[in-house]
Amino acid sequence: MNERQVESVKSGDPIIAIHGMHKWYGDFHVLSDINLEVQPREKIVICGPSGSGKSTLIRCINRLEEHQRGQIIVNGTELTNDIKNIEKVRAEVGMVFQHFNLFPHLTILENLTLGPIWVRKKPKKEAEETAMMYLEKVNIAEQAKKFPGQLSGGQQQRVAIARSLCMYPEVMLFDEPTSALDPEMIKEVLDVMIGLAEEGMTMLVVTHEMGFAKSVADRVMFMDDGEIVEQNRPDLFFDNPQHERTKLFLSQIL
C-alpha cells in the first residue's frame, strides 16, 4: 500500500475490515491473503481479469461465499458460522447482482418491500412509502405495479439497486452491475450509482467501467490470480501503474 493510501485510510474505524483472508474452492486457491480496510463513505472499484477472484471477494463480505482462513469484520460484526451474525450483516450490506436477481413472481413494489417487512419488521404501509421514495429516486416509480419481466434490463437493475436501498444499508456491494446490460442501458444504471456515491454511500464495485472508476472511486483495486496486486487513487492508478500485471491489464482494456 502506498503512502497516500495509508494516510487516507487511517481516519476512524473501518466499516469493513478483512485480515489475512483465504478462500479455496476445493483445491483451487481462489483468494489468497486478502487484507482490506474500507472506511465509511469510501468508494472502491475492484477490477481485474475474469477468474481473478474479485466477485468472490465481495461475495465473501456478505457471506454468499464462505472464507476458510482469516477474519472479515463488517460494521463491528465478525462473520463466522453463526447464522444470526450472518443475517445481521446481510441486512446491513446491500448487494446488486450482474443478473439483477429480482423476484419474478412479485411486483416491483413487492420486491422492494419484502426485506423491510420481513427482516426489518416494518409495517406494510411504511415499507411501501419508503419503496416508492426509492423508486422515484431511480426514476422508475410509474412501474411499481408491474412485474420484473415487463421491464428492460436497465430498469430491472435500477429496481435491484432500489431494493437494496430500502434496507438502509451501511455498505453497497455491486457485482458487475452493468455487464449484462445492452450498451444504451449502461448509462442509466451508472447515473444512479454516481448519485448514490455523491450522497456518501460506502460502495464496493466490481466493474469494467473504467470511466466510472476514474470519476467516482476513491480507490481502485486491481486483482489477479486471487491476490490484490495493486491499489491506489484512480488518477495514480491509471496514469502510473506500478506492477507489470496492472500495466498489462490496463493496456488490454483501455
Added chain:
Amino acid sequence: MNEPAAVRREQLKPPVVDIGVIGWFHKNLFNTWYNSILTVCMVVVLGILVPPLFKWAFVDSVWYSSAAACHDIDGACWSVIPHNIRFIIFGFFPEGQEWRPALAMFLLLALVIYSRKRNRWQGSLGWLWAVSLTVMGVLMYGGIFGMPVVETSQWSGLPLTLMLSFFGMVAAYPLGIMLAIGRRSRLPAIKSLCIVYIEMIRGVPLISLLFMSSIMFPLFLPEGITINKVLRAQVAIILFTAAYIAEVVRGGLQAMPRGQYEAAESLGLTYNQTLRLIILPQALKIVIPPTVGILLSAFKDTSLVVIIALYDVLKTTKVTLSNPKWTGCSTEAYIFLALLYFVFCYAMSSYSRRLEKELDTSY
C-alpha cells in the same frame, strides 16, 4: 407528410386464404397434402362410427324402463342408473339417512368451488374450512342431534371416493413439499430419511400398500387396539401420493436459479423465509402441470380400495351389476361412472390451467 403511402398501407388486406372460416380450414385442416388426407380419413371414420353410436345411445335407448323391458331393445338401457342411483351413490349408508352424505358432499363441493378464487385465500377461509369439515364429519358419523350413528364401515359410494381423494390430495401435497425440501437438506439424517421414504414408497404399488395397511399393519398392533379401516386406507393413499408429489416438487426446486436464493439471502431473509416467500411460490408454480397429473392419478386410484373391501363408487356400481336383473347393462353403468370421474378430473385440470395463467408473470 407521406399521406399516399399511409393510405395505401391501410388499404392492404391479408390474403383471403389466411382469414375467416376459409383461413381457419386452410390453416388447420388442409395446410399440407398429408394433412388433407388425414382430414378426409378422419371424416370418413367419424361418419362410420358416430351415427350407430348416436342411435344406440339416444335413439334406440330407454331411460326409465323396468329391467325386463331392457331385454327387448337394441339400444342403451340407461334405466340401470336411475333404478340403482341410490345404491351407486350412497352404497350401504342406512336408508332414509342419505341426506346426510348428500349434504356433506354438497358442502364440500360448494367450498371447493368457493375457494377457487385466490383473493379469497385468507385466514377466514381457513376457519370456514375447519368448521365445514367438522360439520361434514358430524353429518357422516352422526351420534348427535338425533342422527343415528353410522359406522365408517357403512361409508361407501361417492362420499367415500370423494373423502379418500380429497383428504388424500390435501394432506399429501404439504407432506410432499416437506419431503422434497427434506431431500435437499444439508443435514444427512433428514436427507437420507427422506430419500429412503420416497424411494421405498415409489418402489411399491399402491395395491400392496393398501394390503399392508389393512392386513399386515393390524398384526403389529397390540391385542384389542384397532385402527379404523377407512382411516388406514386413507393414510396409505396419503403416504403414497406424497412420495410422488415430493419428486415433482424437488424438480421445481432444482429449476430455481441460485440467484434467487442469493438475492433473498443478501436481503437478510432467513432460510425459512427464503423458501416460503421466494423459492416455493415459484417452484410450485413451475410444477403445476405434473402435480395436477399426480393428483388426478390419486383421485382415480382411490378406486383401488376395492381390494381391501371398501365400497367406493366403482365397487357399488359393480355390486349393482352383479344383480342378475341388470347384468346386461354393464356398458351403460360404466359409461355413467366414466362420465362421473371425468367431470371431477376435467374440473381439476381446467382449474389448474386457469391457475397457471393467473400466476404467470413472465411477459
